[in-house]
Amino acid sequence: MNEKLEQILVKADIFKNSSNKNKLKDEIDFAISEPNFPIPAVIRNAAQEIVLSGKLNYTPTEGLEKLRKLIADKFDHKPGPDGVTVTVGASEALYSIITSLIESDDDVLVPSIRNPSYDAAIMLSNGNVSEYKINNADENQFIVSNLEKKINDKTKMIILNNPLDPTGQIISFEDMNKLAEISKEKNILLVVDESYNEIHYSKKKYLTASGLNENVIVYTTLSKLFSMTGWRLGWILSSKNISKKLNILRKFSITCAPTVSQQLAIRILEGVGEKSCDKILSILSNRRKIMIESFYKQGLKSFVEPAGGYYLFFKYSDYLDKPLSSYKFSEMLNKEKSVITVPGKIFGNRGEGYIRVSFATDETNIQKGVMLIKEFIDDLNNFNIVY
Numbered sequence: 368m369n370e371k372l373e374q375i376l377v378k379a380d381i382f383k384n385s386s387n388k389n390k391l392k393d394e395i396d397f398a399i400s401e402p403n404f405p406i407p408a409v410i411r412n413a414a415q416e417i418v419l420s421g422k423l424n425y426t427p428t429e430g431l432e433k434l435r436k437l438i439a440d441k442f443d444h445k446p447g448p449d450g451v452t453v454t455v456g457a458s459e460a461l462y463s464i465i466t467s468l469i470e471s472d473d474d475v476l477v478p479s480i481r482n483p484s485y486d487a488a489i490m491l492s493n494g495n496v497s498e499y500k501i502n503n504a505d506e507n508q509f510i511v512s513n514l515e516k517k518i519n520d521k522t523k524m525i526i527l528n529n530p531l532d533p534t535g536q537i538i539s540f541e542d543m544n545k546l547a548e549i550s551k552e553k554n555i556l557l558v559v560d561e562s563y564n565e566i567h568y569s570k571k572k573y574l575t576a577s578g579l580n581e582n583v584i585v586y587t588t589l590s591k592l593f594s595m596t597g598w599r600l601g602w603i604l605s606s607k608n609i610s611k612k613l614n615i616l617r618k619f620s621i622t623c624a625p626t627v628s629q630q631l632a633i634r635i636l637e638g639v640g641e642k643s644c645d646k647i648l649s650i651l652s653n654r655r656k657i658m659i660e661s662f663y664k665q666g667l668k669s670f671v672e673p674a675g676g677y678y679l680f681f682k683y684s685d686y687l688d689k690p691l692s693s694y695k696f697s698e699m700l701n702k703e704k705s706v707i708t709v710p711g712k713i714f715g716n717r718g719e720g721y722i723r724v725s726f727a728t729d730e731t732n733i734q735k736g737v738m739l740i741k742e743f744i745d746d747l748n749n750f751n752i753v754y
Contacts, residue, residue: 658733
């Protein structure tokens, strides 16, 4: 294993550990990567019925036909169910896309602020990671020309996520459409991670990139909205030809996504739990409001208000009298104030000086946690803590 890949895998491991850490009693968890409320009772009851039915044998590698049809209908996916691949969550979707479609020495363009899993998957496939600039200090963070000028003869794929983790910014459908046209013109694959596509706070309808053209691949997950991370279910929307390529590898790597999760996804897409969606989004919207107000109240304004997801990317370095790395800041914040955050450097070099804070926790923790972040910054500046 080369040194750079090892560093990426260590970074990805730190990210997973900070997001899934077993919280101590008095700690405030701003690293949480799922809402802190249980799966709606109606979904749990449906899952119990499915388990008791006993019909849990292997499914086709690409997923149950009924589920694939429901997904195609939900996303108005033009290739239909034959262009849908049901996966073991978004992580397996990403890995299968990269390993099936990237060859040694292919260039893959990734955003300068991103999930470290992108780099790990690309490098494990012997591809080259190239960055395009994402402006994490502006609501309009994505500029097509920034990406277009990075394309070269070796570029095989572009990856972006929408909404963007960790900033919560949303790429406009107009920009996405322009990028899809570029991908077709230059015969480059455009992979869009839409893992947070159901969690957004604008009255304007969120429009998926699915089906813009045959070069566009979209993947997403069932995990986020209903706190179903452990059920490990997602899907890929692509052309029929790409779907076939993906499932040649997947037949030998994962066999199929969990049958119980596929059966439950059918129930959800047929409407089970639908009444809970508005309630969950309302709760998250209120928590977002409280977190933004709490930061402003403390005089901490260096962030873009998130339009989607449940994270805020805060530039703490704007308030320190001398530099401190995001790894050290997060570590010391946890030690001194019992607040868990994710260091910004994990998301790329442009994330240095930032921390990711999640508002998926409860309202009291949000207010208290932000106050403790401000106290910690003041302690550092007043030399109450040596660093």
